[in-house]
Structures are given as C-alpha cells and as structure tokens.
Amino acid sequence: MIYVLYFITYGFLLTVAIGLLTSWIDRKVTARVQYRVGPPILQPLIDIIKLLGKETLIPKGASKSTFLMAPVVGFASAILVSTILWVNNITSAHTYLGDLVVVIYLLTIPSISIIMGGFASRNPLASLGASREMKLILSYELPFVLAVLVPVIKSGFSLRLATILGYQLQNGAVATGLSGVLALIVAIFCIQAKLGLVPFDIPEAETEIVSGPLVEYSGPGLALYKLMKNMLLFILPFFLIIIFMGGLHFDAISIVKYVGLVALVTVIRNTNPRVRIDQAVRFFWGPMTFLAALAVALALTGR
Amino acid sequence: MLNPAYFRFDSLSSFVGLFAVIFTVVICLYSVSFMRQKRGQLRYYLYILLTLITSLGVVFANNLVLFILCWGFLGLLLYLLIGFGEKDRTSATAKKAFIIIGGTDAFMLLGIAFIWKLSGTLQMDKINIALNSRPAVWAYLCLACGAFAKAGAMPLHTWIPDTAEDAPSPVTAYLPASLDKLLGIYFLARLSLNMFAMDAAMNTFLMAIGSFTIVAAVMMALVQHDLKRLLGYHAVSQVGYMVLGIGTGNPIGIAGGLFHMLNHAIYKSCLFLSGGSVEKKAQTTELDKLGGFAKIMPITFVTFLIASFAISGVPPFNGFASKWMIYQGVIDLGKKGGYLWVVWLVAALFGSALTLASFMKLVHAVFLGQQSKESRFTVHDVREESPLMWIPQVFLAGLCILFGVFAYRLPLKMFILPSLNENVVFSGIWNANIATALILVGIIIGILIYLWGKASDTKEAEIFMGGEIFKDHPDMRLSGTEFYNTISDIGILKWIYDLAKRKLFDPYEVGSRITFGFNSILRYLHNGVLPTYLAWCLLGMGVLFYILLK
Numbered sequence: 001m002i003y004v005l006y007f008i009t010y011g012f013l014l015t016v017a018i019g020l021l022t023s024w025i026d027r028k029v030t031a032r033v034q035y036r037v038g039p040p041i042l043q044p045l046i047d048i049i050k051l052l053g054k055e056t057l058i059p060k061g062a063s064k065s066t067f068l069m070a071p072v073v074g075f076a077s078a079i080l081v082s083t084i085l086w087v088n089n090i091t092s093a094h095t096y097l098g099d100l101v102v103v104i105y106l107l108t109i110p111s112i113s114i115i116m117g118g119f120a121s122r123n124p125l126a127s128l129g130a131s132r133e134m135k136l137i138l139s140y141e142l143p144f145v146l147a148v149l150v151p152v153i154k155s156g157f158s159l160r161l162a163t164i165l166g167y168q169l170q171n172g173a174v175a176t177g178l179s180g181v182l183a184l185i186v187a188i189f190c191i192q193a194k195l196g197l198v199p200f201d202i203p204e205a206e207t208e209i210v211s212g213p214l215v216e217y218s219g220p221g222l223a224l225y226k227l228m229k230n231m232l233l234f235i236l237p238f239f240l241i242i243i244f245m246g247g248l249h250f251d252a253i254s255i256v257k258y259v260g261l262v263a264l265v266t267v268i269r270n271t272n273p274r275v276r277i278d279q280a281v282r283f284f285w286g287p288m289t290f291l292a293a294l295a296v297a298l299a300l301t302g303r
Numbered sequence: 304m305l306n307p308a309y310f311r312f313d314s315l316s317s318f319v320g321l322f323a324v325i326f327t328v329v330i331c332l333y334s335v336s337f338m339r340q341k342r343g344q345l346r347y348y349l350y351i352l353l354t355l356i357t358s359l360g361v362v363f364a365n366n367l368v369l370f371i372l373c374w375g376f377l378g379l380l381l382y383l384l385i386g387f388g389e390k391d392r393t394s395a396t397a398k399k400a401f402i403i404i405g406g407t408d409a410f411m412l413l414g415i416a417f418i419w420k421l422s423g424t425l426q427m428d429k430i431n432i433a434l435n436s437r438p439a440v441w442a443y444l445c446l447a448c449g450a451f452a453k454a455g456a457m458p459l460h461t462w463i464p465d466t467a468e469d470a471p472s473p474v475t476a477y478l479p480a481s482l483d484k485l486l487g488i489y490f491l492a493r494l495s496l497n498m499f500a501m502d503a504a505m506n507t508f509l510m511a512i513g514s515f516t517i518v519a520a521v522m523m524a525l526v527q528h529d530l531k532r533l534l535g536y537h538a539v540s541q542v543g544y545m546v547l548g549i550g551t552g553n554p555i556g557i558a559g560g561l562f563h564m565l566n567h568a569i570y571k572s573c574l575f576l577s578g579g580s581v582e583k584k585a586q587t588t589e590l591d592k593l594g595g596f597a598k599i600m601p602i603t604f605v606t607f608l609i610a611s612f613a614i615s616g617v618p619p620f621n622g623f624a625s626k627w628m629i630y631q632g633v634i635d636l637g638k639k640g641g642y643l644w645v646v647w648l649v650a651a652l653f654g655s656a657l658t659l660a661s662f663m664k665l666v667h668a669v670f671l672g673q674q675s676k677e678s679r680f681t682v683h684d685v686r687e688e689s690p691l692m693w694i695p696q697v698f699l700a701g702l703c704i705l706f707g708v709f710a711y712r713l714p715l716k717m718f719i720l721p722s723l724n725e726n727v728v729f730s731g732i733w734n735a736n737i738a739t740a741l742i743l744v745g746i747i748i749g750i751l752i753y754l755w756g757k758a759s760d761t762k763e764a765e766i767f768m769g770g771e772i773f774k775d776h777p778d779m780r781l782s783g784t785e786f787y788n789t790i791s792d793i794g795i796l797k798w799i800y801d802l803a804k805r806k807l808f809d810p811y812e813v814g815s816r817i818t819f820g821f822n823s824i825l826r827y828l829h830n831g832v833l834p835t836y837l838a839w840c841l842l843g844m845g846v847l848f849y850i851l852l853k
Contacts (some may be wrong), residue, residue: 006740012748052756059766063597063604063671073755078746080738098618098738099731101627105618105653108659112617115663120670122595123766124781127672131786134660138790141656145649157637159630159731164491192550215768218758278789296645 003083003097010090011083018294019230020044025259026233035268037066044230051223059121059216065117066120069082070195071217072225074113077230081106099159101183103239107194109139110228112119113204117225118213129212134201134270139284140200144190146292150174150183153299161242168246175244179298184244186292188261191236192268193280195229199272200280237261311365315561315722322565323482326572329354329695330477336691337473337583338387347387348672351845353379354482361486367415368424371408374449377486379406381478385470396469400462401810407452407459414445415554418498430498434505443499447491447509447770454487455479456546457516460539461809464523467535468588472579475531480538481568482576488545488564494558495549496723507643509550510633514650517543521657522796523803525664525787530578532587533665534631535570537614540654541567547647548629554725556632562719566706570613570622573699575605580688580696581669590665591782595674599686602693604670606700609665615659619739621707621714626655630729660787668783679724688692708739 023044029073031038058064084098084106098106118130151174155167164174174180193200204211214225224278241248241257248254275283305312329353329792338347339748357380360373385397415425417438422430432439452459466473495501495509517540545567548560580603582588597604599850613620616627630651636644706714709731722725765772791800807813828839 003653003737003741004744006743011741012745052752054756056761057764058761058765061598062672066597066671068753072746072749073742075749075752079745079748081742083741096732096737097734099733101630102618102733103650105623109617112659113400116332116666116671119667120597121665121766122671122673123768125768127667127781127783129665129781130667131781133662134788135787138656138660142649142653145652145783146645148791149645149648153637157634159634161426164481210767212770219760220753222353223343227752230433237818260400277717278793281790281793297642300642 003087005085007083008081010086011079014086015079015082015231016227018212019227019232019234020048022233022262023230025262026269029263029266030270033267034267039168040246047142048223048227051218051226052220054219056219056221057216059123060217062122063120066116067216068221070113070117070120071221071228072116074110075224075228075231077106077109077113078228078235082231082238085161085235085242088165089238090181100148100152100161100164101159102197103161107236108137109233110139111187111194113224113228114174114213117217117221118215121213121216122215123178125209126213126215129205129209129215130202132205133213134195136200136203136280137278139201140190140193140288143186143284143292144194146289146296147186147190148243150179150295150299152244153296154180165247173244177299178303179295180181182245182291182295182298184240186288186295187244188268189288190284191240191263193284194236195265197265197269197273199268201274202277203298205274215279219249233262237265305363309366309369311428311813312363314718314720315489315492316362317484318565318718318722320359321382321718322485322568322822323355323358323362326477326485326568327574329698330473333476333579333692334473336689337579338471341387341471343387347384348382349382351477352823354384355476357382358482358486362489365427365794367418367427370427371411371415372454372489374411374486375405375408377453377483378408381466381483384474384478387471387474388469388610389471390469392465393469396465397500398464400564401451403459403462403811406541410445411505413448414442414449417442417445423672427493427498431500432498433500434502439499440505443494443505446494449493450487450491451512451546452487453483454491454542454545455483455539456542457519458808458810460516460520460542461811463539464532464535466574467538467575468529469533470684472531472575472582474552475535476575476579479535480571481596484538484542484545484564484568484571485848488542488549488560492549492557494738495552500554503552508646510547510643510832513543513547514654515543516546517542517654518650518657521654521661524661525657526791526800527661528590528670528784530581530590530593530665532588533590534574534578534737537574537658537661538567538571539602540573540658543654544626544629544651546650546676548625548632550628551632551636551637553632554727555628555635555729556721557718558715559628559630559632559758560623560627561722562710562714563622565615565714565718566625566703569699569702569706570610570620573606573610573696573703574614575602576692576696576699577610578669578775583688585693590668590784592675593669593673594780595670597670600670600688603688603696606696607670608691609668609700609703611662611852613707616655617659618733619742621705623705623712624710624735626651627731627733628729631729635730637827639660640665664783664786667781667786672783673780675755675780708735720759730777846848 022144024041082105115130115133118126152173153163154162175184196204245257311463338344357373357376382397382401383597421432421438434440438798455463463479466479520536520540527533545560545564548556613622616623633644651805
C-alpha cells in the first residue's frame with residue numbers, strides 16, 4: 001500500500017505540479033528569447049483543463065479502443081517511472097521496485113504510446129510522424145545506453161539507483177569526473193530527442209506534418225498527452241540528476257541543478273533549427289556514440 | 304527400458320519436455336482449423352506426433368548415440384513438415400533446411416567421435432571434459448555447431464527465414480519457433496553446463512556469436528516486406544540473447560538464457576499463430592497488401608500486440624524479465640574486468656530497441672493504418688477466424704503476461720532455478736507484481752481524468768490531411784514497409800544490406816555457388832559420347848594398374 005501512496009503523491013501529484021511549472025519556465029524562457037512577455041504561471045494548467053472540456057473526435061474507421069487507451073498507458077508508465085525515481089531519491093528503505101534497466105525500458109513506453117496512438121488514428125500524416133518517432137528512438141537509444149553505463153561502472157557495476165546515489169554521496173557526483181561530464185553531455189542531447197524538442201522535434205514537425213502522431217487527437221486524449229509530456233519534462237532531467245549529479249534534495253543547490261538543466265534544454269531548443277530524420281540518425285550514431293563510447297572507456301580506466 | 308544409462312529425468316529435461324508437450328497440444332488445436340481443406344491431414348498429424356516423440360527422445364536421452372539418432376529424425380521430420388507449404392519455392396526451402404541441419408548433424412557425429420576418444424564413454428552425465436586440449440575444443444565446436452543450426456544462431460540461421468516464409472504457419476510456430484529453440488538451447492546448455500568445463504575464451508566466443516546474431520538478424524528484419532519472413536528473422540535474433548546468456552557463464556546469465564528460451568518459444572509461437580490467422584483471412588502475407596486488420600480481427604490484434612511487446616522487452620511482459628536477467632549476467636562479467644562486456648551489453652540493449660522498431664512497423668502494416676486496396680477486395684467476412692484458432696493465441700498471450708508479472712513465483716521458481724544447481728543472486732531490482740499493480744492504478748487515474756473531462760462525448764470525424772478529402776483518395780496510405788529506408792540508406796549500412804541481398808552471408812548459398820562452379824567445369828566432360836567415357840575408364844584403369852603394380 002505504501003507504494004500506492006508514493007505513486008499518487010510523488011509519482012502523480014508532485015510530478016504533475018513540477019512538470020507544469022517546468023513547462024511554464026520553458027515557455028517563459030522561450031518568450032523572453034523571442035522578445036515576448038510570455039504566459040502567466042498557471043497557463044499550462046489552464047490549457048490542460050480547457051482541453052479536458054472539449055469533445056473527443058475519433059477518426060472514422062480507426063481502432064477506437066487503441067486510439068483512446070494509448071495516451072492512458074503512456075501516462076500511467078510516466079507516473080510509474082517517476083515513482084521509481086522519487087522512491088530511490090527520498091528513501092532507501094522502499095527501493096524494491098525497479099533498477100536502472102527498468103527505468104530505461106519504462107522511459108520508452110511514453111514514446112511507444114505516442115506511436116501506437118498515431119498508428120491507430122489511421123491518418124497517413126500520423127503514420128509518417130510515428131515512424132519518425134520510432135527512428136528517433138532507434139537513433140538516441142544507442143548513445144543513451146552507453147552514457148548511462150558510465151554511472152553504472154563508476155558505482156562498482158551496480159544497476160541499483162540507490163547504490164549509484166550512495167556512491168555519489170560518498171565520492172562526489174559522477175559528473176565531476178571527465179567521463180561523467182562527457183556522458184552527461186551526450187545524455188542531455190538524448191533527452192532533448194526523448195522530449196521531442198527542437199532540433200529533434202522531427203516526429204511532430206508542426207510546420208510540416210501538422211504535429212504528426214497527435215494530428216487526430218483532440219480534447220481529453222490530447223490533454224493526457226500534454227500532461228504526459230509535461231511530466232517527462234520533469235522526469236528526464238530528474239533521471240539525469242539522479243544518475244549524474246547526486247540526486248535532488250530540498251535545498252537551493254538542487255533547485256539550481258534542476259533549473260539549470262531545464263534552462264539548458266530550453267536554450268538548445270530555442271537556438272537551433274529542426275534537423276531532418278536522417279541527419280538526426282547520423283548525429284546520434286556518429287559523433288554522439290563516439291563521445292559516449294569514449295566516456296565509457298575513460299570510466300573503465302578509472303577517470 | 305528407462306535405464307538411467309540411456310535416459311535422464313532431471314529438472315532441466317523435465318521442464319523442456321513438459322513444454323514440448325504443451326506446445327504440441329496448442330499447435331494441434333490450432334491446426335484443426337488452419338489445416339482444414341488441405342491435403343494429407345493424416346500424414347500431417349502423424350508427423351507432428353512423431354516430432355513430439357523424437358523430441359522427447361532428444362530431451363530425455365542420456366546416451367549420445369540415442370540422442371543423435373532422435374536429433375537426426377527431427378531434421379527429417381522438419382523436412383517433411385515444411386513440405387506441407389503450398390508455394391512454388393517450398394521444396395527448395397525444405398531441401399535447404401534439410402541440408403543445413405543434416406550437414407551440421409554430420410559435424411555432431413564427428414564431435415561424438417572426439418568425445419569417445421577423449422573420455423571413453425557416451426553416457427552424457429558421465430562426460431566432463433576440460434577445454435584444455437585441441438580435440439576437446441573441436442569436440443565442443445562440432446557439437447555446438449549442431450545446436451546453433453537447430454536453434455538458428457548466425458551464421459547457420461539461413462534456413463529459418465525461408466522456412467518461416469514458405470512453410471504453413473503452424474509448422475513454423477511448432478518447429479523453428481518453439482521446439483527447435485527449446486531443443487537447440489537445451490543441448491547447448493547441456494554441453495556448456497554439464498558435459499564440458501567452459502573456459503573464458505569459449506565463453507567469449509559464445510557471447511560474440513550471441514551479440515552478433517542479435518544485432519545482425521534484427522537489422523535484416525527491419526527491411527523485410529513479408530510478415531512471416533520478418534518474424535523468421537526475429538526467431539534468429541532472439542537466439543542471440545539465449546546464447547549470450549549461456550555464454551556469460553554466471554548463474555544469473557545462464558538462468559536468464561534458459562528463461563528467455565522458454566519465453567521466446569511462447570511469444571514467438573503466439574506471433575506465428577496470430578500471423579497465420581491473418582494469412583488465412585487475407586490470403587497473403589505481403590505487408591503491402593495488408594492493413595487495418597485491427598477492426599476485422601480484434602482478438603488476434605490484441606494477442607499479436609501482447610506478444611510483440613513481450614518480444615521487444617516492454618515491461619511487465621515476460622520478455623523483459625528474461626532480458627533483464629541476461630543484462631545482469633553481462634554486467635556481472637564487468638566486475639571481473641575487461642572491456643568486451645560493454646559491447647555485449649550495448650548490443651543486447653540496442654537490439655531490443657531495434658526489435659521494438661520492427662514490431663511497430665508490423666503492427667502498423669498489418670493491424671493499424673489504412674486498409675489496402677487488395678484486402679478491401681479479398682476480405683468480405685469481417686469476423687474473427689474460428690475459436691479453435693484464437694483460443695491457442697489467447698492462451699499463449701496469457702502465458703506472456705503471467706510469466707512476466709509473476710516471473711519469480713511461476714516460471715523461475717518452478718522450472719528455471721531448479722534446473723541450475725547454483726545459487727542465483729539478483730543484483731538488480733524488478734518487482735513485477737507491484738509495478739503492474741501500479742501501472743493499473745495509473746491507468747485508472749488516466750481513465751478518471753478522461754471521465755472528468757468529456758471523453759464520453761465522442762464523435763466520429765473524417766481524418767485531416769491538410770484539406771485533401773480522404774474519400775476521394777482512398778489509396779493515399781502508408782503501408783509501413785518503407786519506414787526504415789532512411790536507416791538502410793546510411794553509408795556503410797547500405798553496402799552491407801546490398802551484400803546481404805545478394806546472399807553473400809548465407810553459407811548455404813555460397814556453398815551451393817561454389818559447388819555449382821565446380822560442376823560447370825566438370826560438366827564439359829559429360830558430353831554423352833560413349834568413346835570419351837570409355838577412354839576415361841581406360842585411362843583410370845591404367846593409372847590404377849600403375850599405382851598397384853609399381
């Protein structure tokens with residue numbers, strides 16, 4: 001039962017709150033970069049509530065249950081990842097839920113849900129966007145896995161997040177070493193792609209394939225996807241902070257770590273043009289994989 | 304009769320035998336409907352039963368001669384069962400499978416001869432050979448080669464995709480997808496755990512083969528255009544995980560490899576059976592001609608989806624549990640030092656993402672997306688096939704969930720761990736029961752949000768395509784077969800794909816080309832002129848006389 005409590009309070013409510021707040025930071029920074037004023041702080045929440053009040057349009061001939069369930073499953077798995085991360089971050093007593101591999105696998109489920117939803121909507125544009133999403137997963141998964149191996153090696157070949165955190169508590173954050181810094185850089189690019197932000201917003205590409213997999217979604221379905229994406233906007237930086245920067249605590253340094261990471265992601269998103277999908281694949285399989293492999297080699301030699 | 308010198312009933316062989324029986328029952332049930340209106344049904348069921356009996360012989364044999372006898376029969380039965388396919392290529396495919404399996408059987412005989420020379424006994428539980436001499440290494444390699452060909456590890460895998468495409472679906476689900484995997488990996492486990500004392504070099508060799516198989520086969524699967532052939536390449540790729548797991552040489556990795564063998568047999572036969580139902584409905588397996596079957600066959604769609612998530616290792620299904628154990632086995636290797644384990648681990652993790660990609664393509668091309676023109680013409684009966692076909696599928700899909708969520712309580716505790724005599728220590732954490740319960744809670748939260756909003760207030764609408772009216776262009780659709788062309792067009796990959804298309808990586812094709820090359824020279828001598836033949840005979844006799852009377 002304790003897990004259900006964690007699940008609802010930390011995994012759901014807290015994550016949604018921070019996610020919406022982060023989304024506001026993102027939008028505000030974007031607005032400032034573009035010399036606009038930007039939205040008020042409650043705007044992300046208002047958007048979601050507005051969407052919930054709209055009617056649901058289902059494309060003709062689509063597989064109705066798949067179309068409606070895809071956002072729910074993605075949303076549920078986002079809460080689960082968040083719960084695992086929170087539990088490992090705040091208490092070492094109840095960590096018997098999942099380890100690093102589980103987190104990596106669960107983090108792909110939101111993307112799978114977007115793909116399934118896009119496929120189920122029977123729209124060629126959605127199919128195109130969903131196939132790009134899948135190719136993007138393929139491209140970033142290789143360097144991401146390598147980058148994530150660095151903390152594993154550093155902490156003495158442990159897959160448990162609690163052990164990785166414990167190691168960093170004693171020996172300083174992983175990102176203080178050379179290998180850690182390299183791996184963190186790679187991982188930041190990977191979460192940029194995982195979040196589907198510019199320059200890797202190829203699956204959605206509003207100006208080209210009218211937001212791809214989400215083109216047929218409206219009302220509550222879209223609201224759940226937005227909510228899921230906002231939660232991921234918190235979960236992914238949080239994951240990097242846990243494995244590279246020694247976790248979040250309720251103090252000023254943690255806030256600086258978190259806001260700094262989010263601001264970095266936002267700045268990358270605002271200063272780059274969108275790349276093509278084959279360019280993204282080349283970028284991740286070429287330089288990023290090389291960098292990540294270098295980081296792993298350095299970590300293995302103890303640097 | 305059941306003399307312990309000839310038969311052995313321990314936990315490992317009993318559990319493999321048990322599942323051989325279960326799969327036979329499932330496949331027979333499915334075949335009742337699938338093979339209806341086909342010729343030679345009596346022979347078909349006879350062969351299936353004979354296959355069961357001989358595979359039980361393989362599993363429980365404790366004597367290598369008895370073992371190789373049953374093993375050889377299995378190859379013959381495979382040949383006969385593939386023959387039930389109805390394509391033009393079927394006989395060539397059956398021949399290919401028979402030659403590859405039969406050829407490796409010859410190697411196995413050689414290996415058995417080596418073992419006789421080394422240990423003087425053929426009783427499997429009395430053999431314990433250290434890999435320190437050259438004959439011992441050769442013996443192991445010869446025998447492992449047979450296991451690889453049976454299970455389909457690279458480079459002896461090439462019969463599997465062909466068989467998958469040309470044989471009837473239940474046959475593929477029965478032999479290459481489930482029984483041959485169980486037997487091949489069972490024999491590899493027996494070899495590596497009981498009969499030989501593995502050393503680091505041989506383990507590295509196994510892991511290299513495993514990792515290579517995972518990535519290479521799944522890359523081939525990405526670009527296939529045929530439903531069953533694509534599934535066939537996955538049947539190859541998953542063997543890589545099992546070989547990798549056994550190659551790690553530590554208890555958790557080996558347990559993971561054996562668990563993966565069981566899981567693979569379950570979800571892959573479920574995939575082939577679901578694919579077979581689609582084939583029966585659509586009369587084709589070409590992905591370009593399918594599409595939109597989720598509406599026509601909802602049950603098959605769900606079973607296929609569950610099995611594809613299981614094979615892609617999505618938690619909490621069973622494929623994830625076993626892959627996760629294999630990863631731990633590989634990471635445990637890292638503690639001993641060395642760099643190669645990173646390569647194995649990354650190959651395995653990345654292979655899993657590639658698997659997911661090719662299954663997303665399949666799910667789109669077969670079940671979701673727009674219906675193709677062809678299938679709109681051929682499929683009139685928009686109903687599920689008979690219950691005899693979907694009940695086996697549902698049963699197998701149910702096992703996928705059950706073995707994933709209750710991985711510790713059911714399969715690991717009952718079958719896998721007792722068959723290893725060692726203590727398996729989990730270094731990672733995966734609490735499938737609680738995680739599944741939490742996902743369900745999350746789904747309930749999501750549905751509540753739906754209900755709080757206006758999700759009940761639904762309306763159907765035409766799809767939006769930038770102003771084009773879909774009704775006027777019903778063929779404006781993506782089949783999904785070209786999804787990964789961007790990847791196969793990248794630099795060096797394009798070159799490798801081109802070579803693979805010319806079948807340069809297929810030992811059977813290369814071998815037959817070399818043989819036919821020789822033949823084309825020798826053919827000039829066969830010109831049908833009697834005096835020439837007589838001249839050759841005289842010449843040969845002359846040489847013989849010279850040698851004998853010298």
